[in-house]
Amino acid sequence: xxxxxxxxxxxxxxxxxxxxxxxxxxxxxxxxxxxxxxxxxxxxxxxxxxxxxxxxxxxxxxxxxxxxxxxxxxxxxxxxxxxxxxxxxxxxxxxxxxxxxxxxxxxxxxxxxxxxxxxxxxxxxxxxxxxxxxxxxxxxxxxxxxxxxxxxxxxxxxxxxxxxxxxxxxxxxxxxxxxxxxxxxxxxxxxxxxxxxxxxxxxxxxxxxxxxxxxxxxxxxxxxxxxxxxxxxxxxxxxxxxxxxxxxxxxxxxxxxxxxxxxxxxxxxxxxxxxxxxxxxxxxxxxxxxxxxxxxxxxxxxxxxxxxxxxxxxxxxxxxxxxxxxxxxxxxxxxxxxxxxxxxxxxxxxxxxxxxxxxxxxxxxxxxxxxxxxxxxxxxxxxxxxxxxxxxxxxxxxxxxxxxxxxxxxxxxxxxxxxxxxxxxxxxxxxxxxxxxxxxxxxxxxxxxxxxxxxxxxxxxxxxxxxxxxxxxxxxxxxxxxxxxxxxxxxxxxxxxxxxxxxxxxxxxxxxxxxxxxxxxxxxxxxxxxxxxxxxxxxxxxxxxxxxxxxxxxxxxxxx
Numbered sequence: 128x129x130x131x132x133x134x135x136x137x138x139x140x141x142x143x144x145x146x147x148x149x150x151x152x153x154x155x156x157x158x159x160x161x162x163x164x165x166x167x168x169x170x171x172x173x174x175x176x177x178x179x180x181x182x183x184x185x186x187x188x189x190x191x192x193x194x195x196x197x198x199x200x201x202x203x204x205x206x207x208x209x210x211x212x213x214x215x216x217x218x219x220x221x222x223x224x225x226x227x228x229x230x231x232x233x234x235x236x237x238x239x240x241x242x243x244x245x246x247x248x249x250x251x252x253x254x255x256x257x258x259x260x261x262x263x264x265x266x267x268x269x270x271x272x273x274x275x276x277x278x279x280x281x282x283x284x285x286x287x288x289x290x291x292x293x294x295x296x297x298x299x300x301x302x303x304x305x306x307x308x309x310x311x312x313x314x315x316x317x318x319x320x321x322x323x324x325x326x327x328x329x330x331x332x333x334x335x336x337x338x339x340x341x342x343x344x345x346x347x348x349x350x351x352x353x354x355x356x357x358x359x360x361x362x363x364x365x366x367x368x369x370x371x372x373x374x375x376x377x378x379x380x381x382x383x384x385x386x387x388x389x390x391x392x393x394x395x396x397x398x399x400x401x402x403x404x405x406x407x408x409x410x411x412x413x414x415x416x417x418x419x420x421x422x423x424x425x426x427x428x429x430x431x432x433x434x435x436x437x438x439x440x441x442x443x444x445x446x447x448x449x450x451x452x453x454x455x456x457x458x459x460x461x462x463x464x465x466x467x468x469x470x471x472x473x474x475x476x477x478x479x480x481x482x483x484x485x486x487x488x489x490x491x492x493x494x495x496x497x498x499x500x501x502x503x504x505x506x507x508x509x510x511x512x513x514x515x516x517x518x519x520x521x522x523x524x525x526x527x528x529x530x531x532x533x534x535x536x537x538x539x540x541x542x543x544x545x546x547x548x549x550x551x552x553x554x555x556x557x558x559x560x561x562x563x564x565x566x567x568x569x570x571x572x573x574x575x576x577x578x579x580x581x582x583x584x585x586x587x588x589x590x591x592x593x594x595x596x597x598x599x600x601x602x603x604x605x606x607x608x609x610x611x612x613x614x615x616x617x618x619x620x621x622x623x624x625x626x627x628x629x630x631x632x633x634x635x636x637x638x639x640x641x642x643x644x645x646x647x648x649x650x651x652x653x654x655x656x657x658x659x660x661x662x663x664x665x666x667x668x669x670x671x672x673x674x675x676x677x678x679x680x681x682x683x684x685x686x687x
Contacts, residue, residue, distance in 0.1 A: 129186065144191050149274065151274065151278070156185065157184070158287060159289075159299070160286070160288040160289075160307060160308070161182070161289060161291050162182055162183075162308075163180075163181045163291055164178035164290065165180075167179055180308055182288070182308035182309030182310070184309055188310075189310070192282075192312045195278060195279075196311050196312050198275065199312075202269075202271070203269075208269055209318065209322055212333075212334065212336060215318055215336065215338030215339075216314045216338065219585070223471065223474065223529060224335075224539075225342075225413060226412070226413055226474045227473070227564055228333075228541075229335070229342065229417065230421070230563075233385045234421070234560075234561060234562070234563045236346045236386075238550065238553055240348075240387070241347060242347060242384065242392075243386070244357060244385070244394075244395055246344075246357060247380065247381055247383070247412055248364070248380050249376040249379035250339045250373055250375055251374045251375065252305075252374075253321075254317060255308075256304055256372055256373060256374065257305050257317055257320050257372065257373075258304070259284070259304065259306075261320055262283070263276060263279070263283075279312070282312060283306065283316075285301075287299045287302065314338065320371065321339060324368075327360070327364055327366075332360040334360075342412065343357065343364075345357050354396065361397055365399065380404055381405050382394070382397060382407070383408070383410050383417065385420075409425050414470060415471045415475060416429060421561075422479070423475040423477070423482060424478070424482050426475050427485050430468065430486065431489055437464045438464060438496070441460060441463075441496040442496060445496045453497055453498060453513075456497040464489065465493075468489070468521075472521070473525055477561050483518070483519070491509060494513045498512050526567065527568065527572075530568045535582055535584055544565055546563070546566070577663075603620050604620060634649065634651055636648070638666055638670035638671075639666065640666040644660075645666070645668070646659045646660060647670065647673035649676050649677045656676060656680070658672070658676075
């Protein structure tokens, strides 16, 4: 609704936001939330702790939060205040980053016949117990002054909420601590507050965060050394949590001893608040089940079970009498089943083929339901009929997408990842060991003859969100429809346009694609540049590459 406001209404809203910002006042109504409790799947409805609170806040407040959050995030990212191993809610980052870090460390420890011990922490009610004054102190320590920290202070204080069940409302309650649930700013403020927890680790212990999902790991050949290092790390983390208002759950915190050795060896004894941390054979972390041998068999089995349950939706909708059409069925399949199979496949896709093949029947059954094909129909015909590749090809494609995403982001912690020569020789010598993700991707690129492909880095923009870019784009043809306009009219308009700007240098760009090659060209008054791209590139890639080259040449001329 806000998007469809008139210009006058938008200007009035902007004036209202500026008054809040400059006069350092926060509307009282925006400090009140409505909580809707949703029962967690498979939980007892009589236990209040089994409900997930969903907070509803004012949309006008959320819009202003989003504007301020962009400014705060720009300041934090531009000055590199956030820890590089914090992946939560950051541009170009995802849960896969933390999963990749864990899988890579485990694969390398297996390759060197070492132990890797990881501890997965659970912070009790992390959002609800975040220390507000600690957030303001962190903002002050980062050098933030003026309206932004004052707005955040007003945003956090005097928060109230009431619970809505059906049409009934409870009384208002005061939220004395924590950040508001459901608000845009809360995630960034929480990430800022928990940011320093990773700085408490010894150099031999690695740690990764996705918002409040924390794990630490240590690799070595001597279990006593690993135990001492992890115990030091746990002590430092608990001390930091006590000083910053966080509490770690001893019952939900667990460890896993990843190892392929068959001889008898005990798990390390790590104590948290005086209680011994429980070690398990498998653990669910960010939606992926890691077992101690890293076979991913428990994860694949559970994934198949969930997918088969989701297939019941397709079985109901595939009724011949009143069922949905093929396109609708495929859309439902991709949303309800295929999305489950795709999540984390760049990680669990490293499992043995015998394990991954357990998921193929789910894919084939779904395609038969969507297309109405017989059970005896060849699998390859299903792929062609439904425009859906095999799961193996899908996993390879998503792995390549993720790899190119890493290579295009120079700030990504795995951007410059390379195996040491010693590990490369070891990996080549031990063929039975599953290689790390980057080696697997290199094998895919080698099969596609793309091994020496250059990935253009994503351009960095230091333009602040509070600035107003001044860009002029002249399009003399915008009022004409191509199908209704004769070519001679376009030529006449172009000649008039060139005469009007005859003091400027004309630069022309073009891209083309045929069945076997893709190329582009940039034409200057005295020089022509032409290049050939890989045949897999699209014509859009060729066109945009030509524009990019033209801008680079112009920039070089201006610098000289």
